[in-house]
Amino acid sequence: EVQLVESGGGLVKPGGSLRLSCAASGFTFSSYSVNWVRQAPGKSLEWVSSISSSSRYIYYADSVKGRFTISRDNAKNSLYLQMNSLRAEDTAVYYCARDHLSVGPTDFDYWGQGTLVTVSS
């Protein structure tokens, strides 16, 4: 069974940093691109960042470019999101999601349950 489990969320002050993790299991992690998608309270979904299977290709939304860094460790079946210079508008549930197809960009067929990040003083 494919599973994605996020961790690392919490309360952080504006300007602070946080590192999210996503542990993958039930599939060959190193064969898939993976993504971070966030959802602010009561709002729609917003794509944040994508990383290809070998980490060769990385993409960011303009809203986080220069502040967030996506990375992965295929040996540990893990995805990460380093978030720096956090702002109130970064408050959201952060989901990791797997690419459906091997040739991207593509839709997302499996999602984690999400981890809540709250940026507030």
Next chain:
Amino acid sequence: EIVMTQSPATLSVSPGERATLSCRASQSVSSNLAWYQQKPGQAPRLLIYGASTRATDIPARFSGSGSGTEFTLTISSLQSEDFAFYYCHQYNNWPLTFGGGTKVEIK
């Protein structure tokens, strides 16, 4: 950036009735369009990809159509478990973008 516009924002439907949700792209996304269902407190669930292909284990009452800039998700006969939020998602161009969502509620 491709803007995805969903309508209506809220759709009130009685169980057993048909629901039709729309998604419009600000420029062509070919057939690179997915639909997701999300219930409160849960992660999104993939329903449709490639504009019209049902994902694994998705009931046949869900169908998608369209290409280019106009897309439709149809739920042929609403069941109680179908009352939820629905989002479209284009993956034709970076940045990937989602629509604002349609809430399907019980009439």
